[in-house]
Amino acid sequence: MEANTLNELKKFALDIRIETLNMISKHGFGHMGGSLSVADAIAVLYGNQMKYDPQNPKWDGRDYLVLSKGHCGPALYSALAIKGFFPREELLTINKLGTRLPSHVDKNLTPGIDMTAGSLGQGVSCALGMALGLKLQNKPNMVYAIIGDGEAQEGQVWETMLIAPNKGVKNFIVMLDNNKQQLDEFTNHISSLGDVRQKAEDFGWYALTVNGHDPNAIDEAIEKCKAADKPGFINMETVKGKGWQAKECVLNNHALRGPAFAGVDEVIENFRKELAAMQ
Amino acid sequence: MIKLVKEKIKDIELTKAYSEQLIALAKENAMIVDLEADVGNCIFGPEFQKVFPERYLDLGICEQSLSSISAGISAVGMIPFCHTFAVFASRRMCDQNYISCAYAKNNVKIVGSAPGISSGENGGTHHANEDIALMRPITDITIMEPADSAAMRWAVRKAAATFGVFYIRAERYGQEKLYEDDSEFEIGKANVLREGNDVTIIAEGNLMIKASLDAAEILAGKGVSACVIDIFTIKPIDAEMIVKSAKETGAIVTVENHSITGGLGSAVAEVLCESFCGVPMKRIGIPNRFGEVAQPEELQKVMHMTPEDITEAAMSVIAGKK
Numbered sequence: 001m002e003a004n005t006l007n008e009l010k011k012f013a014l015d016i017r018i019e020t021l022n023m024i025s026k027h028g029f030g031h032m033g034g035s036l037s038v039a040d041a042i043a044v045l046y047g048n049q050m051k052y053d054p055q056n057p058k059w060d061g062r063d064y065l066v067l068s069k070g071h072c073g074p075a076l077y078s079a080l081a082i083k084g085f086f087p088r089e090e091l092l093t094i095n096k097l098g099t100r101l102p103s104h105v106d107k108n109l110t111p112g113i114d115m116t117a118g119s120l121g122q123g124v125s126c127a128l129g130m131a132l133g134l135k136l137q138n139k140p141n142m143v144y145a146i147i148g149d150g151e152a153q154e155g156q157v158w159e160t161m162l163i164a165p166n167k168g169v170k171n172f173i174v175m176l177d178n179n180k181q182q183l184d185e186f187t188n189h190i191s192s193l194g195d196v197r198q199k200a201e202d203f204g205w206y207a208l209t210v211n212g213h214d215p216n217a218i219d220e221a222i223e224k225c226k227a228a229d230k231p232g233f234i235n236m237e238t239v240k241g242k243g244w245q246a247k248e249c250v251l252n253n254h255a256l257r258g259p260a261f262a263g264v265d266e267v268i269e270n271f272r273k274e275l276a277a278m279q
Numbered sequence: 280m281i282k283l284v285k286e287k288i289k290d291i292e293l294t295k296a297y298s299e300q301l302i303a304l305a306k307e308n309a310m311i312v313d314l315e316a317d318v319g320n321c322i323f324g325p326e327f328q329k330v331f332p333e334r335y336l337d338l339g340i341c342e343q344s345l346s347s348i349s350a351g352i353s354a355v356g357m358i359p360f361c362h363t364f365a366v367f368a369s370r371r372m373c374d375q376n377y378i379s380c381a382y383a384k385n386n387v388k389i390v391g392s393a394p395g396i397s398s399g400e401n402g403g404t405h406h407a408n409e410d411i412a413l414m415r416p417i418t419d420i421t422i423m424e425p426a427d428s429a430a431m432r433w434a435v436r437k438a439a440a441t442f443g444v445f446y447i448r449a450e451r452y453g454q455e456k457l458y459e460d461d462s463e464f465e466i467g468k469a470n471v472l473r474e475g476n477d478v479t480i481i482a483e484g485n486l487m488i489k490a491s492l493d494a495a496e497i498l499a500g501k502g503v504s505a506c507v508i509d510i511f512t513i514k515p516i517d518a519e520m521i522v523k524s525a526k527e528t529g530a531i532v533t534v535e536n537h538s539i540t541g542g543l544g545s546a547v548a549e550v551l552c553e554s555f556c557g558v559p560m561k562r563i564g565i566p567n568r569f570g571e572v573a574q575p576e577e578l579q580k581v582m583h584m585t586p587e588d589i590t591e592a593a594m595s596v597i598a599g600k601k
Contacts, residue, residue, distance in 0.1 A: 064355075107354070108384050115354060116383035119374055122347045126379050129351020129359075136312065136333060136357065156375075159341040163348070167336070 001216045005048060009215035011278050012082065013043035017243045018271045019078035023091040023101075025261040025268075030094065031103065033240040033253040034148060035075035037179035037212070041236055044218045045144060046079045054084040057111040063141050064130055066115040068123025069148035069177060070104035071255075077101050077110065085112040121154030123147070124174060128160050131172035131231075142226070146175045150182030153191050158203075164231045165204025173225045173232040174205075177212060179240035183254045200233035212236025243271070281470050282459035290453030293485065294392055296428035297449055298323035300435040301360055305331050311439060312352055314338060314361040316345040322362050322392050322449070342367040346375030346389070353386040358439055364398065365391030365448060369410030380444045381417045388438045392449040394424075395536035395565060396578035397486060406570030412541025414446045415514055421466060422514040424448040426485045429458040430511065437466065450536070452575075454489040457509065469517035475506035478593045479524040482534040483510045483543045486575065487563075487584065491534045494589035505593060513543055518550045525551055530596035531560040534589055539564040559599030561592040 016039040024030025046052070050063040067076050074094065081088045086100070093099040100109045104118030115130070117123030127145035134141050147157060164172055176196060180187050187193065200207035206228035210217040218236065225232025240254075241247035244267045252260070305311040305327065313319075313327045315337045328335035338345055342363055349359035362368075368391035369376075380387040391410055398405040414422055421443060425431035431449070438445040457472060464470070469481070472488070473495050482491040488509055495505040506528055508520065525531055531551070533544040544562030551557055565582050579585050 066351075106383075115351070116378070119378040121343070122375055122379045125344045125347035125375075126351035126354065126383075128344075129348035129353075130355050131351075132336065132348065133312075133352035133355035133357045136352075137355070139355075156341075156343045156347065159344040163338055163341065163344060166339075 001219055006216055007278060009043050009047045011275060012047045013040045013215065014271055014275045015082050016043055016075055016078040018268055018275065019081065019088070019091055020074045021244070021264055021268050023078070023094045024074055024256070025264040026092055027094050027096070028261070029255065029257045030074055031071040031255045032247065033181065034069055034072040034177065034179060036242045036244060037238040037240045038069070038072050038146060038177045039075050039242070040213045040215055041146060041175055041177065041218055042075050042079045044215050044222065046083055048219055049222050050142070050144070052112070054112070057085060061141070064114045064127070064143045066117060066123045066127035066130070066143070066145045067105050068117050068127065068145050069120070069151050070117030070123060073101065073103060073105045076105060076113070080110070080112040120148070120151040121156035125156050125160045128164050128169065128172060131169045132167060134171060135169055141171065143172050144175060146177055149176060149178045149180060149187050149193055152176065152193055152196065161200065161203040161205070169231050170229060173222060173234065175234045175236055177238050178235055179238040181240040181249070181253070185251070197233070197235040200235070204230060205233040206230040207233040207235065209235040209237060212238035213242055281462040281464060283472065284456045284459055288456040290427050290456040290485070292451060292453050293425065293428060293431050293449055294322040294451050296431040297390065297435060298326055300432040302327050302330055304436065304439050305334060308358065308439070310357045312336065312357050312359045314345055314349050314359050316340055316342050316363045316367070318363055321451070322390070342371040343375050346372040346387070347379040349387045350379035350383060350385040358386060358388070360388045360390055362390040362392060364405060365394035365407035365410045366398070366405050369407055369413045373413055376414070376444070377417055381420055385444070386442050388445045388447065390447045390449055393451050394448050394484070396570065396575050396582060396584070397450050397452065397536060399575040399578060400572050402572035403570035408538040408565045408570060409541060410448065411513055411537050411543070415541065415546065417444070420444045420446060420514060421512065422446045422448070423512050424483045426483070426488045426509050426511070427457040428453060429456070429460045429462050430464060432460070433462065433464045448484065450485050454485045457488070464511060466512050467515035467517055469511055469520040470509045471506065472509050473505065473507040475504040476528060477504045478530040478532065478597050479506045479508060479528045480532045480534060480589065480593065481508045481510055481521065481543065481547055483513060484536045487534045487536045490579070490584065490586050491589055493586035494593065497586055497590045498593055503593065503597065510543060513546060516546050516550060518554065521547055521550045522554045522556055525556050525558045529558050529600045531558055532589060532592045532596055533560070533562045533564070535564040537564055539566060559596040561596050563589050563592055
C-alpha cells in the first residue's frame, strides 16, 4: 500500500473515532468499546475496498456491508457521514426520537446501511443470503459481514460458517472484530472461541489472522480473500475501546452512559490534534 | 370472486399444489428461489430442483439460517419461498422471522407444512399448535391458511406478487375440493362455504373445514341451520364478515387446527369484543395440552375436534342466546 493511501486510511479511522465518541458522549449513551475496535476495519472498507456511491446509496453496482454486530452502528454512521451519505451534523441525532441513526443499524432508516442487524448472529446469516442471491444473479458485487467475538458464541454464526463454503460462495468475506470482550466479561472468561482462524479454515474458509488496527494488514487480507477460491474469513485481533486508553481492555467498556463518559472531551481533543498533525 | 365446487371431488395434496404453483411461477419469474432445511422432500421440493437446480437451495438442518438467509436473498431482489415444518417455521425461527424478515422489511415467504395435529405420528415435538399465535403479533405479516388446492395456488401467486412477509400454513393432505380453480380470493376476505341462520362456524384449514362442514350436516339433521365460513387469511382478519355473521346468527363457534390460545379463536374473540357485539362463542381447537403420537383422526378425537364436538359446541352457543 502506498504511504499516502495508508495515511489517508489512518486519518479516516481517526475521524471515525472522533465522530463516534462525539456523538455518543453528547447523547449520553452509546456502544463505545466495539465501535472503537472496529473503526480501522470500517476505514479500510469505505476508504479503499468497497464500491459505493454516497449520492446513490442503492446503486446496484455497490458492494454490501452487513454490520452483524449491529450495536456498533456509531462507527459505521461516522464513516458514512464522513463519506457524504448524509450530513455530519446528523450524527448528533443518534438515538433521539425520530432519528435515522438508531443504536443498532437499520436498513430502512439510514442511507448506506444495507441490512438491519441487532439480534446477534442474524446479520452474518442475512449477509450470506445476499451473497447467495448475487451469485444466483451472476453479479460481481462483494458482500462483507463484520461480526464480534461475543457474537460468535451464537449458534447461527456457525450455521453460516458451515453453509457458505458448502454453497460455493466466493463473493463473501466475514471479518471478526476479535476484541476479546463481550458485554459482561472477557470472552475467554465466559466461553472462549479458541483458535478461531483454524476453526474457520476447518469449516472450509480461506482464513487469516491480522492486526485489526493496521489498515495495511486488513487491506492486504481482504485482497487475499478476494483472490481465494473460497469465502474469506479475517480474524482481526483488536482492542475493545481502542484509542481511549483509559477504556481499553477494562471491564464495562461495552456501552457507556452519563458519568462513564468522564474524560472523553480530552480524548476527542487529542484525536483532533493528532488528525491535524497528519494533514 | 370465489366459486364454490358443487359436487364432491377429492382434492390433491396441498403440498403438491404448492409445489406445482411454485414451479409454474419460477418459469415466469427468474427471481423465485426455493429454500429448504432438509424437509424439502416432504413438500415435493425435488420436483422444483429438477427444473431449477440452481434456484433450489437445501441449506441443511438450520432453520434460523433458513429465515435469515431468505431475508438476505430478498434484500438483493430475489423472491424466496422458504419452507420447513410449521413447528420449526414458527418456534425455531421466531426471532429470525421477526428481525431478519419483518422488522428489516424484507420480502420473505415462509411456508410451514404439517401444522397442528396433521403431523400426527411425529408426535408432540412436531405438532405446531401455536405457530399462528407466534406469528400473529408480528407487525405487517400476512398469515394465510389455504383450505384447498385452488386457494393454495392463489396464495402462492399472491405472496410472490406482493412485497412483504407472508406465512402460508400448508396442511399436507387434501380433503375435498372447495373452490373452482379459477376462483379469485382476497387478502383479508373470508369465504362463506355454507349459508345458515342459527349459528356461524368460522374455521381454518382443510382438515377443520371438512369437520365443520360435516358438523353443519349433523346440525341440519337436528333442524339447525349453520353458516360455515373459511377464514382463509388469519391476519389481516375479515372483521367485517365476523361482525356481520355474529349479528345475523347471534352465536359463533371457531374451529382451528391450532391451540385455542392465540389463534383463530382468539382473533375472532378480539374482533367481537372490540366491536361491542358480544355473542355466545366457543372455541374448538387444541386445548391446553401437548401433542402426542397418533393418527390425525385419532388426535382429532382426543383433542375434542370432531364434527360431533363442533356440533355440541354449536348447540351450546345457540342455547346461550338471550
